Amino acid sequence: MSVTIKDIAKLAGVSHTTVSRALNNSSLISEETKEKIKTIAAELNYTPNYNARSLVLDRSYNIGLFFSTIHEGTSSSFFYEVVRGVNDIVHKEFKLIVSGIDDYVDFHSINRKHFDGIIVMSQSTKDDSFIYNILEKNIPLVVLNREIQDAPIMNILSDDRNGAYKAVEYLIHSGHKKLAIIEGKKGFKSTQERKDGFFQALIDHNITITKDFIVEGKYDSESGYKAMKELLRHSDTPTAVFCSNDDMAVGAMKAIAEQGLKIPDDISLMGFDDNVFSPFLSPALTTVKRPVEEISKEGAKKLLDLIHGEQVTKEILHINTRLQIRESVGRMKVKD
Amino acid sequence: MSVTIKDIAKLAGVSHTTVSRALNNSSLISEETKEKIKTIAAELNYTPNYNARSLVLDRSYNIGLFFSTIHEGTSSSFFYEVVRGVNDIVHKEFKLIVSGIDDYVDFHSINRKHFDGIIVMSQSTKDDSFIYNILEKNIPLVVLNREIQDAPIMNILSDDRNGAYKAVEYLIHSGHKKLAIIEGKKGFKSTQERKDGFFQALIDHNITITKDFIVEGKYDSESGYKAMKELLRHSDTPTAVFCSNDDMAVGAMKAIAEQGLKIPDDISLMGFDDNVFSPFLSPALTTVKRPVEEISKEGAKKLLDLIHGEQVTKEILHINTRLQIRESVGRMKVKD
DNA sequence: AAGACAATTGTTAACGTGTGCACAATATGC
DNA sequence: GCATATTGTGCACACGTTAACAATTGTCTT
Incomplete structure (x- = not known):
């Protein structure tokens, strides 16, 4: 079986307690014996049994x-x-x-x-x-x-709410007035936070929004694709869309491309998260980095x-x- | 502290051994006492101490x-x-x-x-x-x-090699003769396998390749971007590029877009892996699904x-x- | 020189579980 | 009614570690 402190103790001619103390650098043990015990332990390739240690110390590591x-x-x-x-x-x-x-x-x-x-x-x-x-x-x-x-x-x-707020503010400052949102997965806190930030920015800048411009998503690309399809079905389309995460933005981009529209010329897109691939999309996705x-x-x-x-x-x-x-x-x- | 089998033993009026056996469904114990002990254990909200158990059973879970x-x-x-x-x-x-x-x-x-x-x-x-x-x-x-x-x-x-082979064969059957490869991270086995499949397909279909059409990547989007830039620098460009994974294909797409070229009209792109977002890229990425x-x-x-x-x-x-x-x-x- | 005290090491028990063996109680066979 | 299986339970120990307490040795103080 594997080496235990008792084995070391025998070889060192001391008690197993001394070995335990030496290996744990207890101040009770003289430097001399510590040294001796440690070299023996190293030679035997000793590893402590964590289960035993856990049992007595009541720690699990x-x-x-x-x-x-x-x-x-x-x-x-x-x-x-x-x-x-x-x-x-x-x-x-x-x-x-x-x-x-x-x-x-x-x-x-x-x-x-x-x-x-x-x-x-x-x-x-x-x-x-x-x-x-x-x-x-x-x-x-x-x-x-x-x-x-x-x-x-x-x-x-x-601070997702604040992040969303800043994002939407940026859209507004870029001249956009017809804004839409693709929301995240229902029941997720982040969904609510980002939505709150979105609406707060609208309110603070006196921008109105129609019900058609608020669509649900599920945080995956597919739902972003479908949501954007939905947004584009109406004759009146938003000029900028806030996607509650980047994955959905990827889906949204596809829906936009399929419609023959160009980003950002025909429609602008904002993401959230800043995934690793976001800078490499075409066009590179403007988004909110979540740390x-x-x-x-x-x-x-x-x-x-x-x-x-x-x-x-x-x-x-x-x-x-x-x-x-x-x-x-x-x-x-x-x-x- | 927390409940142990000894506590249960006391309440049940048996030895802790019996409790241990009962909870482990030992055939030595009568159904009657098993029942009794199990209900007590449930009432006390007993959970076995895995450290102790691990120590004696020599298992870690x-x-x-x-x-x-x-x-x-x-x-x-x-x-x-x-x-x-x-x-x-x-x-x-x-x-x-x-x-x-x-x-x-x-x-x-x-x-x-x-x-x-x-x-x-x-x-x-x-x-x-x-x-x-x-x-x-x-x-x-x-x-x-x-x-x-x-x-x-x-x-x-x-079977990455075979996957790459099939992918390249598909490119060839689609009429492509000027093929390039963006390789994966150096030292990774998958890099070699996919490369091997790529070349085997070329050999089997008598297609030649110039050194300029073989570039290294690192499996991330950035390296794919750079590699594709490199490929597009020469006057003679490939008509199809095999990217050793989808992440790099994303980067490659960007490089192609920046050059004002269109996929697949001007250049074709093949990925590897089939990431979740790959179907939602524009155009949707043709790739090899790795299970x-x-x-x-x-x-x-x-x-x-x-x-x-x-x-x-x-x-x-x-x-x-x-x-x-x-x-x-x-x-x-x-x-x- | 005796006692006090510090430094170092050993003895023993404990953590909570599982198990070989002994033993008691009951059932079975003649 | 006794010997013998059979079934159910308990005792004591083991797993490998840490720690409270005891013991030993040596040094210092008075």
Whole structure:
């Protein structure tokens, strides 16, 4: 079988306690014996049995990264950036367990023994039962992407509303008055936020909108395609369309091209997210950069602080979005 | 603290041994006491301590999913599909730990105690030291995406070479004779496979190619953009370009558009992978579907078989690619 | 020289589970 | 009615680690 501290103890002629202490750099042990024990351990290629250690220390060395779902509605670039961001921060100290909240029928098996800390990348209010469950169990927790009010939870968000606002303002300043919106997936918080920002900008600039210019999407390219088709069916078409994410913007571009229209000459398009491929679309997509990786990293850092016992109080951290101006939005000719 | 089998034992008036057996459905225990114990356990909201169980059973309930890297060269849709595919199969029984091989300086801490099984999504020969290390440690292992010869390893691959071959054949049958290739990231096995398929098709159809029509890429959109720029710099340009993946095809499309050329009228484009957004590009990208999710699922299933002790012998499973004909490849006018 | 005290190491128990073996209770066979 | 299976349960230990407490040695103080 594998090497244990008792094996090392025998070889070193000491007790296994001494070995344990030496390997953990306890100040109780003399430098001399530490040295001796460590070399023996290295020679034997010793690795501690984490299960045994976990049992007595009541730590798991696991961090859970939970998505609302890893099936639909999660765009791949979003998923990738989140995992990468979190992994970057925690991988030295922890194992990263990735799963979907909807993988669980009950949250029975999720407890302190399994997870030293949990990061929830939350998309919808459906996650609340999960989140409050974790909270009750007193597991260090950080919730990303969706604001949880009235609870002592560390919260990291992008200011989607403000991002959408700035985007729409840019459209307006470019002379557009007939604006449309393709909304995100129903029930997702981000859908609402971006929509709110969109409308707030309209209100603040005294711009009206007809019901026909508000269409639903599902955050995937196909739904963006269909939504744009819908917008183009009417005789009166918008001059600029705000897509609630880039994936849908890609679909919208296709619908526009099929209609024989040109972007941005005939119609302008604004995205949201700034996916990796967005600068390479033709025309390059003007969009709002959502700092997904930054949010994830920031969240992971906060979680580590929490785990390491730093007294962090509830905090809602907003990370700025940034307008990425490219080629898909054109300036309206001012008629006078 | 949390409930243990001893607590249950006290309440039931039996020994903890009986409780353990009852909960594990041992045939030694009468149905009657089983029933009693299970209801008590349910009432107390008991969850077994996996660390303790792992310690004595020498199982971790973890499955490791290792990518060569989760930084560069891994496209997001690829990453997403792999995680999703594997998770689908294993999430009921195991926790899924995701990490990058390049996160580790040595493979010391990777052993049977931590992982009941490991799936490697391998991109390059650099992974070999890791793979052989796992093999030595006798951990159930499945390697996806890259063929490992001369070792008793379960292997699941897509036939990239054949896929590329079919793609190029399609280009040729469409009348193209001046073909170019944008290669993938150097050192990646898939790069070589696709390149091989490309050239084999040329050879079999007696088509020559000039050195200028072979350019390197890195699998990301930017490199595709640059590569295509390069191809278009010469006075003599190809009539069709085989891009080693869809991400690069997106970049290539942009370069072509900037040159004022039209796809497929002036130049035809072939991709590889069939990303989610590929059908929604303008024009929709003709490409080769690589069954990433299927490979991942198949691999995960094989791994479970291995873990459950089914005597599975080394096997190399090829999963078919499929040509997805869309709009980006045009028929050459036959001059006579 | 005896006691106090610091430095280092050892003894023993604990974490929560599973299991070989012994044992009790009951059923079966003659 | 006794010996023998059969069935159900408990005792004691093991897994590999950490930690409270005890023990040993050496040094210093008075």
